[in-house]
Amino acid sequence: MVPSIWEEAAGLSALEQMMQGRLIIGSNVGGLAEQIGDDGLRFAAGDSAALADQMERVIQDPACIPILGSRARDRARNIYSLERMLQEYRILLGRL
Numbered sequence: 001m002v003p004s005i006w007e008e009a010a011g012l013s014a015l016e017q018m019m020q021g022r023l024i025i026g027s028n029v030g031g032l033a034e035q036i037g038d039d040g041l042r043f044a045a046g047d048s049a050a051l052a053d054q055m056e057r058v059i060q061d062p063a064c065i066p067i068l069g070s071r072a073r074d075r076a077r078n079i080y081s082l083e084r085m086l087q088e089y090r091i092l093l094g095r096l
Contacts, residue, residue: 001055002026005045011035018076021069025054035079039071 002014007030014024014035024040026032036042041057043050058064078084 001051002032003045003051004029004032006030008032014040015076015080018072019080021066021073023058023065023068024072025051025058035076036072037075039075040068 002011002024004011004027011026011032014026014032017024018035018040024036026036026040026042027045028042029045033042041054043054
């Protein structure tokens, strides 16, 4: 769980867990929300009832844990792969 209440450029703790194939429950704010996308569970920042609802969802349906964990790992590996990062830098540098 990453219950941040302010925007982060990139939630590294969430990314580390995603790379390990773990389910992420995080605030729907800033870069954290972008990292999680649809491959984890999100809730409105500061809304403890919504966080509890997401936690309850996992308790009621534990089968979602490996499914969302696998999707999170795939997402993180795709977005932050060395090949993609190098391609993005090539594009950026080509514009200069």
